[in-house]
């Protein structure tokens with residue numbers, strides 16, 4: 001899709017997926033889009049665990065289901081677990097702010113890039129901020145010094161329907177000066 005705004009309009013959280021595996025090449029392209037995202041001092045404080053093996057996918061889906069939340073992600077056929085790595089800022093900036101100050105913003109940019117690339121490939125995604133961290137850490141052998149930032153469900157959407165976006169009005173969030 002060439003019109004970026006159209007892509008932004010059609011990307012939506014997908015919570016119902018077809019029973020169809022996501023091709024490895026597509027998963028690689030999605031990660032490539034995240035790898036190219038901007039970051040403070042180009043520190044790239046991220047790494048990704050791509051979960052594609054059905055048994056592990058099922059376990060990750062289980063780990064994202066807490067108190068009944070996210071149970072609909074069980075139909076996802078892949079997950080991308082996004083990890084926050086130590087950011088190395090340039091020395092001048094490192095004197096002013098904590099090295100992780102911008103990491104979450106950087107990771108947010110990477111996650112949106114991967115979601116939009118997935119959308120352009122005809123895939124659906126759903127970012128999950130709610131998940132059982134200790135369980136996921138153990139399952140995927142993630143060392144304690146790495147923070148699990150977000151889990152992104154990936155798969156082929158069951159429905160092509162684009163829901164109407166629910167967003168604050170433009171005028172409420174923008175001021176031109």
Ligand SMILES: Cc1cc2nc3c(=O)[nH]c(=O)nc-3n(C[C@H](O)[C@H](O)[C@H](O)COP(=O)(O)O)c2cc1C
Nearest residue numbers: 011012013014015070126127128129130131150165
């Ligand atoms: C940081 C973050 C955490 C989120 N966590 C969840 C989640 O745990 N479960 C879920 O179903 N959706 C989750 N979402 C998706 C939001 O609910 C969704 O993006 C928002 O309602 C806007 O809808 P849209 O993505 O369909 O445009 C999360 C989104 C973000 C950015």
